[in-house]
Amino acid sequence: MTIPAFGLGTFRLQDDVVIHSVKTALELGYRAIDTAQIYENEAAVGQAIAESGIARDQLFITTKIWIENLSAEKLIPSLQQSLSKLRSDYVDLTLIHWPSSGAAVSVKESMQALMTAKEMGLTRQIGISNFPIALMKEAIEAVGIENIATNQIELHPFLQNREVVEFAKQQGIHITSYMTLAYGEALKDGTIQDIAQKHQATPAQVVLSWAMQSGYAVIPSSTKRENLASNIEAARVELDAEDMAQIAALDRQQRLVSPEGLAPDWD
Template identity: 85%
Template structure:
């Protein structure tokens, strides 16, 4: 199982905005698109993909199951609805978006339902998102680490989530970073800007390259063509050991996403 290192996120983008973003990204050469049921943009993403003319087999499409659909009886029907909106017979990756609040639906039940969806050909790979160590272990116990393609977590220079990453790596679990630019805060950091000047790169390219150098996948979003193109160039940016060490020193456990009533017990 492999997760593309670089893709397009669509969080908070809807209607014509997300259609424009996805179509522009595909024109520029993006081939990985990340969406979710709760984003309420799957239909628009599906429209953009269809109108782009890019062959479905050339794309890697991810969606995520919302907490209301995590039970065994709801997960597959909700995924089938997502596929209809996306205008595709399958997605490449389906994630549990957030663990069920207060364990209302067990991790085991959701993971087994995801496995059933995979076996039915609705999704090529399955995974998790926003899972701390204890719940990662429950997911592994349910279906085996070899069946979990990634854990998509908030991870940026100011929240490097080292405990979760270390546990994931020990269990051969891949990490996908979301909020990699820290809502843009990372682009203002002096250390990151100094590295950007050194490499004649943008601060965004530096941060994205940092995450990919560590082996994480990244899914930055943008509505602007120039930013979409610039972000994509991060794939080719080579940071040196000193650059990586300087960014490693920026960690300050600054979590930006922790919705009340939804967030698990973070590590």
């Protein structure tokens, strides 16, 4: 089992907006969709998938367990609720969305509950999100490296998260980048605009291509058909070594997502 390099994110999209986004994306050829319990859109995503007519085995669906459901007694029932909303017997990937605040629930307890869910057939793969190195080590100790499909982290040209990436690579854990376009800020960067002009591509395509060529999976979201269509073409943009080096030089440790009371001790 592998993680698709390209998928659709649904963060902040709800109701008819997310239904339209998912259905449009599926029409355009997207086959991986990322959602989460806290997004409160799993039922809408499930409706969009059902109405698309695309066979379940053609899709890769990811959801994420919210912090209130990380305990052994709550995790599996909460995932079963997610499956009901998504109208599916299983998801392809289930992640711990954020580490438990103040370690109220241990990483070991949550990861072992996820492993049980995998053994029950509720999820094909399991993984983590927003885990720094110290907590990645705890997750590895709890279930073994071979059972951690990915660590989904904020990663964009202005926050390249090199320590976490390097550790994950050493361990053989795949990285999924979220916020890859930095809330659109990366699209305004002069260096990225110059590279886009050079390749007759959009700035978004350049950033997404950079992430995928770096070995990361990406899950950009959009509500506009033209952007959804453009983004999926990012894989066709081939950046050269000079382009990659120029984007690497944009790193400035600019973290955009660090919720108070929720964020772990970042590396």
